[in-house]
Amino acid sequence: MELTVALGGNPNSGKTTLFNTLTGARQHVGNYPGVTVDKKEGTYIYNGYKMQIIDLPGTYSLTAYSAEEVVARDFIVNEKPEVTIDIVDASNLERNLYLTIQLLELGVPLCIALNMTDVAKNRGMEIDTEKLSELLGIPVVSTIARTGLGKQQLMEAVAGVAKKKEKKGPLVISYGPDLDKTIRQMQEEIEAAHFLTETYPARWIAIKYLEKDEQILEKGRLANLATAAKLETTVENIAVYLQETLNIYPEALIADYRYGYIRSVVKQGVLTENYDKNRLYLSDKIDKVLTNRFLGPVIMLLVLLGLYRFTFVYSEMPVRWCENFFGWLGDTVSASLPEGHLKSLVVSGIIDGVGGVLGFAPLIMFMFFGIALLEDFGYLARVAFMLDRIFRIFGLHGSSVMSYIVSGGIAGGCAVPGVMAARALRSPRERLATLLTAPFMNCGAKLPVFALLIAAFFAEDQAMMMFILTMIAWCGSLVIAKLLRMTVIKGESTPFIMELPPYRMPTFKGLMIHTWERTWQYIKKAGTVIVGISVLLWAMMTFPALPESEMQKFEQKQEAAKAAVSPAVLQEYESANEDTQLSGEAQALKEKLGAIDAEAVEAGLRYSVAGRMGTALESITSLAGFNWRINIALVGGFAAKEVVVSTLGTAHSMGDIDPEESGSLSQRLAASPDWNPLVALSLIIFTMFYAPCFVAVVCIAKESGSWKWGAFSMIFNTVLAFTLAVSVYQVGSFFQLGL
Ligand code: GDP
Ligand code: MG
Numbered sequence: 001m002e003l004t005v006a007l008g009g010n011p012n013s014g015k016t017t018l019f020n021t022l023t024g025a026r027q028h029v030g031n032y033p034g035v036t037v038d039k040k041e042g043t044y045i046y047n048g049y050k051m052q053i054i055d056l057p058g059t060y061s062l063t064a065y066s067a068e069e070v071v072a073r074d075f076i077v078n079e080k081p082e083v084t085i086d087i088v089d090a091s092n093l094e095r096n097l098y099l100t101i102q103l104l105e106l107g108v109p110l111c112i113a114l115n116m117t118d119v120a121k122n123r124g125m126e127i128d129t130e131k132l133s134e135l136l137g138i139p140v141v142s143t144i145a146r147t148g149l150g151k152q153q154l155m156e157a158v159a160g161v162a163k164k165k166e167k168k169g170p171l172v173i174s175y176g177p178d179l180d181k182t183i184r185q186m187q188e189e190i191e192a193a194h195f196l197t198e199t200y201p202a203r204w205i206a207i208k209y210l211e212k213d214e215q216i217l218e219k220g221r222l223a224n225l226a227t228a229a230k231l232e233t234t235v236e237n238i239a240v241y242l243q244e245t246l247n248i249y250p251e252a253l254i255a256d257y258r259y260g261y262i263r264s265v266v267k268q269g270v271l272t273e274n275y276d277k278n279r280l281y282l283s284d285k286i287d288k289v290l291t292n293r294f295l296g297p298v299i300m301l302l303v304l305l306g307l308y309r310f311t312f313v314y315s316e317m318p319v320r321w322c323e324n325f326f327g328w329l330g331d332t333v334s335a336s337l338p339e340g341h342l343k344s345l346v347v348s349g350i351i352d353g354v355g356g357v358l359g360f361a362p363l364i365m366f367m368f369f370g371i372a373l374l375e376d377f378g379y380l381a382r383v384a385f386m387l388d389r390i391f392r393i394f395g396l397h398g399s400s401v402m403s404y405i406v407s408g409g410i411a412g413g414c415a416v417p418g419v420m421a422a423r424a425l426r427s428p429r430e431r432l433a434t435l436l437t438a439p440f441m442n443c444g445a446k447l448p449v450f451a452l453l454i455a456a457f458f459a460e461d462q463a464m465m466m467f468i469l470t471m472i473a474w475c476g477s478l479v480i481a482k483l484l485r486m487t488v489i490k491g492e493s494t495p496f497i498m499e500l501p502p503y504r505m506p507t508f509k510g511l512m513i514h515t516w517e518r519t520w521q522y523i524k525k526a527g528t529v530i531v532g533i534s535v536l537l538w539a540m541m542t543f544p545a546l547p548e549s550e551m552q553k554f555e556q557k558q559e560a561a562k563a564a565v566s567p568a569v570l571q572e573y574e575s576a577n578e579d580t581q582l583s584g585e586a587q588a589l590k591e592k593l594g595a596i597d598a599e600a601v602e603a604g605l606r607y608s609v610a611g612r613m614g615t616a617l618e619s620i621t622s623l624a625g626f627n628w629r630i631n632i633a634l635v636g637g638f639a640a641k642e643v644v645v646s647t648l649g650t651a652h653s654m655g656d657i658d659p660e661e662s663g664s665l666s667q668r669l670a671a672s673p674d675w676n677p678l679v680a681l682s683l684i685i686f687t688m689f690y691a692p693c694f695v696a697v698v699c700i701a702k703e704s705g706s707w708k709w710g711a712f713s714m715i716f717n718t719v720l721a722f723t724l725a726v727s728v729y730q731v732g733s734f735f736q737l738g739l
Contacts (some may be wrong), residue, residue, distance in 0.1 A: 003051045003162050004079065005044075008072055008103065009087030010096050011058030014115040016040075017145040018087060019055040020513060022155075039071075046155045049162070054081065060095075062102040063208070063251075064215040067428075076108055077199060082162045085154070087113045090120035090127055090142075093271060097262045098255075104136065107170030107201055111161050112140040113154050126272040135265050137168060146507055170201045175257045179250065182238045183207065186231055193227040196220060209235050210250040283378075283503045291382050300383050304410050307370045318362035326351060326358070341542070348538055350531060358527060363444065364414065365519040371406065372514035376506035394478040395485025399425045400434040404477065408441035410470065415439040415696040417518060419703050429491045433484050435703055436713055437477040439692035442469060445641035449687050452645055456666035457677040473688055480720070488712075533639035533694055540610040541632070546603055554600040561592050610635060624686065624725035625679040625733075634686070638714075640693045682729040689721035 009015045023042025040055035056075060057068035064070045076084055086103055088096040103110050114129055133140040139157040143150035174180055186206035190197065196205055196219060208216040209231050220228040239250055246253065290299060330351045337343040374380045380402055388398025400422070401409075407418025418438040425431035442450065450469060458465045485491075562570055565585060572586045582590060605611045606628075614631035621631055629648065636643035648669075669675050691714040692700065701710030 001049050003049050003083065003158075004054065004081040005051045005158055006054045006056055006076055006079075006081040006084045007087060008056045008076070008084055008099065009058060009115075010060055010089060010092075010099060013058065013087045013089040013096060014143075014145040015055055015058060015087050017507075017510065018085075018113065018115065018143065018151075019053060020509065021145060021148045021151060023053055044155065047159060049159055051155070051158070059099065061099060062106065063211050064213045070215055076103075076106065081108075083109050083111055083158045085111050085113050085158060087115050087145075090114050090117045091123055091125065093120075093125070093127065094259070094262050094266055097265070098258060100136070101171070101173070101258050101261060104138070104171035105173070105201075105204055105207070107168065107204075109161050109164070109167060110138045111154070111157050112136070112138060113143045113145075113150070114140055115143045115145050117142045117150075118144050118146075124274045126274065128270050128272075131268065132265070132270045135268060135270065170204060172203065173257065173261045175207075175254055178238070178242065178245070179210065179253060179257075182234060183210070186234055189227065189230065193224055195227045195231075196223055206231075207254065210238070211254060212251060286503055287382070290379070291386060296382075296386050300386060303374070303379065304383075304405065307367075307374065307410075310366065310370050315363040315366040322358060322362060344542065345535065345538060350534055358523065361519065361523055365515060367413065368417075368518040369511065369515045372511050372518075373506060376504065376510055376514065378503040391478075394482045395430070396434055396437075396478070396481050397425055397427065397430045400430065400438075400481075403434050403438045404441055404474070407438040408443035408446070409474065413441060414443050414445075415441065415692055416699050418443075419696060419699045422703060429485070429489050432489050432704055432709065433481045435700055436484060436709065437481045439696050439700070439713065439717070440473055440477040440480065440689055442473050442688065443641070445693060446687055448642055448645045449637075450684055452648075452666050452669075453680040453684055456670040456675075457680040469684065469688070472685075476689065533643075537610075537636050537639055537643065540613075540635075541605060541608050543608060546600075546607045550603065550607075551600070554596055554603070557596050558593055561589065561596065565589050605632070621722075623729065624722060625682045625729040626686075626725075627674050629674075630679075630683060634690070637687065638691055638694065640695070641687060644687060678729060678732040681732070682725045685728050686721045686725040689724055690718045691715075691721075692717065 007015050007019055019040060019042060022044045038057075042053050042055075044051045044053055054075065056072040059066070059069045059072045062069060062073045064073065075081075084103060086100050088100060100110075100112065112132070114127065114132075117127070120127060127142075129140045129142055139161060141150055141154040141157050143154055175183065183203060183206045186209065187202045189195070190202040190205050195202075196216070200208075200216075205216060205220075209220070212235070217228070217232070220231065235250070242248055242250055242253060248256075290296060330347050333351060334343060334347050337346065371380070383405075384398040384401045386398075387401045391398055391400055403418050403421040403425075405413065405418075406421045407413050407415045415438055418441065419435045422431050422435040422438065425434055450466065454465050565573075569583070569585045569589060572583060573589050576582055576586070606615060610632045611628070613635055614628035617631045617635075618626075618628045621627075621634075626634065633644045633648040669680075691697065697710045697714055700713050701707045704710070
């Protein structure tokens with residue numbers, strides 16, 4: 001027999017851990033339709049039941065205040081799972097029961113997994129599960145999700161709930177004389193009008209109206225405008241009345257009564273606390289040090305630096321293996337294909353493009369492992385907590401900090417997971433401001449660009465330069481966030497206090513799953529899109545090809561150069577290989593032929609679509625000091641910022657340039673008359689702030705739920721970056737810097 005079982009509960013109550021122990025590898029992550037909340041499904045077989053288990057997003061309530069809450073509620077209401085398991089964190093019983101009460105008010109078949117009983121016990125809390133079960137009228141099973149303890153009994157109880165024939169009605173609790181009267185009156189109207197009653201219990205709808213639940217209000221207006229208007233008026237009247245009499249909003253009063261109900265349940269012998277109230281838990285002791293006002297920020301910087309050091313040191317070898325593999329693949333394929341467009345497409349376009357991205361996969365994996373470690377341990381919550389107050393000044397939230405860090409806050413992240421990390425934010429406006437500014441961080445793709453330019457023009461103190469660039473990125477992002485919050489995304493922040501979850505020893509399995517999930521997302525997302533971009537870019541730099549007649553001119557030039565030397569010299573040149581020491585004349589010939597080659601490449605490039613674009617843009621971009629070659633690189637950078645380096649290499653007619661080994665290119669740039677430190681600085685600033693790469697834009701559009709914001713980030717960022725670059729270049733030129 002098949003059953004659908006939903007797992008609901010507060011964030012951090014152990015849902016995912018329980019889900020993992022139940023379903024093991026038999027799981028699958030998707031998306032709920034229309035929203036960007038992950039939907040995890042898996043199966044569990046028990047005693048002839050095939051249970052389809054859904055890990056719902058963690059929520060504190062079932063009122064539609066956030067996307068997670070809407071998703072969790074819609075799933076339970078619309079998909080009608082046979083059983084919902086409510087995971088309750090026993091060490092935080094009263095707070096967690098708030099959600100339980102709402103599930104009971106909805107009248108869904110429910111079963112409680114009383115999780116973290118080990119933590120509760122350590123804190124000296126004793127919970128009488130039988131009593132709790134009796135008072136709430138539903139099964140309650142103690143579990144420790146981390147060890148799998150109680151799993152069998154829980155699923156037995158779930159099967160029991162599923163088997164039960166008569167279903168219990170929704171829980172009715174009193175909200176005090178004033179509200180009770182109003183609720184009853186509204187309930188009658190709702191029932192009489194059959195207003196949304198196929199989907200929700202009548203009393204529940206009345207309560208949601210009082211709580212001003214946007215989703216229900218909207219559905220109500222669509223279903224029956226007259227009844228909806230009447231209900232809304234009733235709510236307005238009672239709100240005014242409560243304001244006058246009790247000086248409170250209906251939703252706050254409702255919450256008070258729910259907590260009151262919970263307290264009364266808990267007080268009836270369910271919970272005995274026998275600990276010394278003055279004793280500090282281990283977590284509190286650790287926090288005394290880690291979030292200390294003075295020590296805290298210092299430790300924070302050290303930890304984050306340590307994380308990146310760890311990442312770069314340990315991923316260096318595997319990244320090189322990957323690069324070597326793709327290098328070998330390129331050579332092998334290159335050797336087996338005939339000269340021509342196909343070979344060029346496959347080798348330069350596809351293998352180099354995709355290889356460049358996949359080559360970073362080990363680095364990404366190490367970084368995510370480190371982040372998962374800090375996250376599961378509970379440290380990242382502290383970092384966000386410490387920066388919360390600063391971020392609020394700029395219209396953001398402590399949860400935005402994570403997003404910034406993942407995007408490359410310490411140089412070398414990626415805006416794609418960074419933008420996705422903004423999901424942690426509950427306020428849609430803060431979330432939008434975060435995901436629009438996170439891409440200004442110095443991601444791993446901008447790094448080779450900076451490394452190249454720093455090596456060429458700011459070689460004296462490279463580390464200091466990198467540090468300054470990191471500061472510029474953070475300050476810039478915060479200021480821009482403030483600007484956005486004062487203009488296009490104006491609005492209040494939700495007063496959401498950041499909580500500090502207790503520190504916990506991470507489990508190996510949990511770490512592995514976290515790391516792999518994120519790495520795989522990176523590989524999949526980047527891998528698919530990059531193939532397309534690489535092919536497109538290759539085509540733009542290849543077509544239209546220089547006409548045959550033009551090509552012949554260069555060939556003729558080379559022939560002429562060969563004819564001008566003596567046969568002996570020509571013979572020496574032609575029989576030489578890479579390492580041969582050439583005589584003066586042969587060397588001169590070699591250089592001359594090379595120069596003609598370079599000229600041909602340049603002419604070809606100028607003739608291609610990309611070249612024409614670069615040339616056309618030159619009249620504007622010269623304000624920022626960019627010539628046509630830089631323009632091509634920057635156009636390529638719209639796709640992915642690494643492309644700036646490889647394209648600069650090609651555009652400077654050096655053939656294939658590996659972004660990692662740009663030493664010779666940097667020398668070339670340093671020697672070029674078109675370049676100076678001021679141009680380099682202007683280019684660095686432009687690269688830092690201009691449009692996010694293509695994958696990030698897609699991600700921004702998806703996460704914000706609208707292509708409008710994807711387009712906004714491309715246009716706004718580019719205009720902003722150009723303004724900054726022009727300012728840098730013009731001011732610098734005025735003071736004759738860089739000359
Ligand atoms: P979710 O947000 O509800 O999905 O919570 P997670 O499953 O991610 O769990 C949050 C943290 O609590 C993880 O570090 C788990 O390892 C830990 N955890 C989960 N269940 C238990 C438990 O029963 N006892 C203890 N001590 N820790 C647990
Ligand atoms: Mg989870």
